[in-house]
Amino acid sequence: MPMFYIHQTSCISPQQTFDSVDISVLHQPVEHKLKVIEPVATGIPMGTLRRMSKAVRMGVMAALPLLQDGTEPAGIIIGTANAGMEDCFYFLKQMVDYNEGLLTPGNFVQSTPNALASQLSMLKQNHGYNITHVHLGLAFENAMTDAGMMIKENPRNNYLLGAVDDIPSYNYILNSLAGWFKKEPFALEDLYTLQTPGSIAGEGTAMFLVNGNPEDAIAQLRAVETIHTEEEEAVKQRLKYFLEKNLINGEEIDVLITGENGDSRLLHYYLACEEMMPHTTGIARFKHMCGEYPTATAMALWLGCYILQKNPVPSHIIKKSFSKKNCKTILIYNNYKGGQHSFILLSVPGCF
Amino acid sequence: MGLITAIGDSAAKNRMALSLGKCGISTLELFPSKYANSLPCGEIKIGTQILAQKLNATEPGITRTTLLALHAFEEAILDSKLTVEQLSSFDTALIGASTVGGMCLTDELYMDAQKTENGSEYINSYDCSSVTMYLQQRYKMAGTISTINTACSSSANAIMYGARLIKNGLAKRAIVGGADSLAKFTINGFNALHILSGERCTPFDERRKGLNLGEGAAFIVLEREEDIDNKKVYAELTGYFNSNDAFHPSSLSDEGFGPYLSMKGALDSAKLTPADIGFINAHGTGTENNDLVESRAMLQLFTTPPPFASTKSNIGHTLGAAGAIEAVYSLLNLHYQELYPGLNFSQPIAETGLMPVDLYTKTTLQHVMSNSFGFGGNCTSLIFSKS
Numbered sequence: 001m002p003m004f005y006i007h008q009t010s011c012i013s014p015q016q017t018f019d020s021v022d023i024s025v026l027h028q029p030v031e032h033k034l035k036v037i038e039p040v041a042t043g044i045p046m047g048t049l050r051r052m053s054k055a056v057r058m059g060v061m062a063a064l065p066l067l068q069d070g071t072e073p074a075g076i077i078i079g080t081a082n083a084g085m086e087d088c089f090y091f092l093k094q095m096v097d098y099n100e101g102l103l104t105p106g107n108f109v110q111s112t113p114n115a116l117a118s119q120l121s122m123l124k125q126n127h128g129y130n131i132t133h134v135h136l137g138l139a140f141e142n143a144m145t146d147a148g149m150m151i152k153e154n155p156r157n158n159y160l161l162g163a164v165d166d167i168p169s170y171n172y173i174l175n176s177l178a179g180w181f182k183k184e185p186f187a188l189e190d191l192y193t194l195q196t197p198g199s200i201a202g203e204g205t206a207m208f209l210v211n212g213n214p215e216d217a218i219a220q221l222r223a224v225e226t227i228h229t230e231e232e233e234a235v236k237q238r239l240k241y242f243l244e245k246n247l248i249n250g251e252e253i254d255v256l257i258t259g260e261n262g263d264s265r266l267l268h269y270y271l272a273c274e275e276m277m278p279h280t281t282g283i284a285r286f287k288h289m290c291g292e293y294p295t296a297t298a299m300a301l302w303l304g305c306y307i308l309q310k311n312p313v314p315s316h317i318i319k320k321s322f323s324k325k326n327c328k329t330i331l332i333y334n335n336y337k338g339g340q341h342s343f344i345l346l347s348v349p350g351c352f
Numbered sequence: 353m354g355l356i357t358a359i360g361d362s363a364a365k366n367r368m369a370l371s372l373g374k375c376g377i378s379t380l381e382l383f384p385s386k387y388a389n390s391l392p393c394g395e396i397k398i399g400t401q402i403l404a405q406k407l408n409a410t411e412p413g414i415t416r417t418t419l420l421a422l423h424a425f426e427e428a429i430l431d432s433k434l435t436v437e438q439l440s441s442f443d444t445a446l447i448g449a450s451t452v453g454g455m456c457l458t459d460e461l462y463m464d465a466q467k468t469e470n471g472s473e474y475i476n477s478y479d480c481s482s483v484t485m486y487l488q489q490r491y492k493m494a495g496t497i498s499t500i501n502t503a504c505s506s507s508a509n510a511i512m513y514g515a516r517l518i519k520n521g522l523a524k525r526a527i528v529g530g531a532d533s534l535a536k537f538t539i540n541g542f543n544a545l546h547i548l549s550g551e552r553c554t555p556f557d558e559r560r561k562g563l564n565l566g567e568g569a570a571f572i573v574l575e576r577e578e579d580i581d582n583k584k585v586y587a588e589l590t591g592y593f594n595s596n597d598a599f600h601p602s603s604l605s606d607e608g609f610g611p612y613l614s615m616k617g618a619l620d621s622a623k624l625t626p627a628d629i630g631f632i633n634a635h636g637t638g639t640e641n642n643d644l645v646e647s648r649a650m651l652q653l654f655t656t657p658p659p660f661a662s663t664k665s666n667i668g669h670t671l672g673a674a675g676a677i678e679a680v681y682s683l684l685n686l687h688y689q690e691l692y693p694g695l696n697f698s699q700p701i702a703e704t705g706l707m708p709v710d711l712y713t714k715t716t717l718q719h720v721m722s723n724s725f726g727f728g729g730n731c732t733s734l735i736f737s738k739s
Contacts (some may be wrong), residue, residue, distance in 0.1 A: 118728025177471030
């Protein structure tokens, strides 16, 4: 039994992934950041739109196409680390600038990470299950686990599952101070070859309409596994266990999508996982498209669905080539800041 | 179970203080704020350094929120006699919750955000997940780990998520809870919304003037019924439900749709009827909006509501920790078969006429409901039952 079937996907990223998808040409970073191509906001009342932070706005814009035609999900399940942070700092600044004086509460109210899930419930008058997982680099993985349990408990329901993170300027500063982004200027094409510490800052949102029905589904999400560790051996062991548990006899991974991000300190984890794959498995990378952010695996899942749907695969994502025709099963491996690792297994529906 | 609040640094001390009707809401002493004297808070009068030393957690970058979480977590571990091996096993989940996280260090955060180099020791500690992550690292936990932030219902949802992980076979046991510490950020935020009271809060009183913020942490160890053997058991988690009010970012709808749905859903999930509930640990913040709306929803669902009260009159509103702290209080209600008095009540809300329990009462309790409602319309109700 898979965890759930994915029926619709939507993604706003630094690449052309929304509306008419075209990821053949790479969009470049601006000021060392891979920033999303924000669509013109439609379908949101002006007064509401004005109060939304960028993260909430792009999350809502990505979600709305999945909630058309009277689709009423039984729940909204979001993973995010940073949603609300932009407002958080605006309020902080107000507080310092006005020495705890008379402050306007707008930023404070919008500063909680559950702003996206709650904004969606308000816009759609959705009284269903509503949750926001904020566990940094595993926030989206927990949202997927949550959605999987919800569907097992209520097999006939639809759920909106998604993730969002943006790059609020203060957050960029904090992560830069902590050494997570490359300081030197570089061309995006060189991200994986520089062999220096740090990655490139990024942002994005991806939304999925999921349920327990295999009919007309895009993909089946078979399993998610997470582990907190900095030991490469523990990661390998968990991957071995994950594959043994979830792959059917003789089944092989067609494509491994890794979260390789150009940070020389993290490369060994990715290489270790690549080495555990049979020689027939192709390898794809995606962080040059969206940059590094805590819920980037939502972008990877979107890309996995895109590949399984037999869309044209651009050469810039390929690290080791694979047969696009027969691609049935994809494994995503990602790690965030070296300590949070996840494995996500997805396949075309109905094949296992 | 384990907890720390303004009325005590253990479950036993909290029970004693609740029984005696003690209030921990007072003048802010441990950090400077313009409002230290005018807005009373449920502050835990133990300095952050002392907490760190007591807990042997003096590594750099640890925040007060994390220390409060660790305090409650360690008590819960000790109480449940979990071994080091059990803690670090694949099938032990840890689900935390926080809304403030490392943001309690408001000034440090502001300074760090202006820098281009030499960040402070707290550079990786500001977000909510840093609290859970510290516990994970300290106890080398390898199961499912999450942090939930649904504002003031965060830790009620952490309890629900942990229980569902067990139910779905994704964990054998789950350590669930939450922590929040007082911060200039939240004091100013709630003050800007004009919902903080300059006096001790008076939940469900006609003349209520708003809420008092508090701080604290609580953790509960959940295990499957078949694994209980002869372990100490406080109660059974029999019902839970999460619903969204879908009305306004910072206030509840007049008719209390979300609160009604979460209470009703929890009853349905526990296969209970309204008449089965012996006590409601209400959200009862003491704000104009919450107490009226929660009362209306209770009246709609129960017609004649069972005894209810809000412990926020003892410890203030501990935000992301509130759901877990009040869950522990519900366990105390059930385990000791007693009700604790809500404080500062004098006059019922004219429209509803509902009166909270205001005396310590020995009683016979089978099922207790605990409500948590948060910003963004996030409403969650839990039901605990005598095992």
